[in-house]
Amino acid sequence: MGRVKARKAIQLLYLIVISATLVVLSSYWGSAVIGLPPPEDTPEEILRTKIIIEARSPIDGRFLTAAEYAQLQAQLQEVPPPKLDPRIREQIFLLRLRKTLFRFFPFLNF
Known part of the structure; x- marks a missing residue:
């Protein structure tokens, strides 16, 4: 019995x-490859030192020169007056106020 x-x-x-042993070896097997970026990257x-001389329009996606892109960005920064x-x-203010009140007083039905 003892045997x-x-x-x-x-x-x-x-x-x-x-x-x-199998778990340790399998965990180290592909780890060296995972950490490296692809060679074509x-x-x-x-990329930080590259000078960008052309860009795409955020509105319609067409190509723009650097001057046109800067001009478009300046136009987009200006906020038109509310109309x-x-x-x-x-009405929008009252709806937002109602929504806020419902958060604090959910039992109110108005």
């Missing part, structure tokens, strides 16, 4: 050692 238990304990120990340091009817503005 059977000893043999089973040794088999269990072998199984644990082999499986742990241009490094970020080189909303004052009654509609008041």
Whole structure:
């Protein structure tokens, strides 16, 4: 009886050692390849020093020169004055106020 238990304990120990070895080796197997960027990828340091001389329009996607792009960005930065009817503005304000009140007082039904 003692030999059977000893043999089973040794088999269990072998199984644990082999499986742990396989897990450790398989985890290190492809890890060196995963950390490297693809060879055709241009490094970020080189891309930062590159001078951009053409761009695409954010509106329709056509190509623009640098001057046209700067002019378009300046036009987009200007905020036009609001052209909303004052009654509609008041309705929007009241709806936002109602929504806020419902967060604090959900039991109110108005």
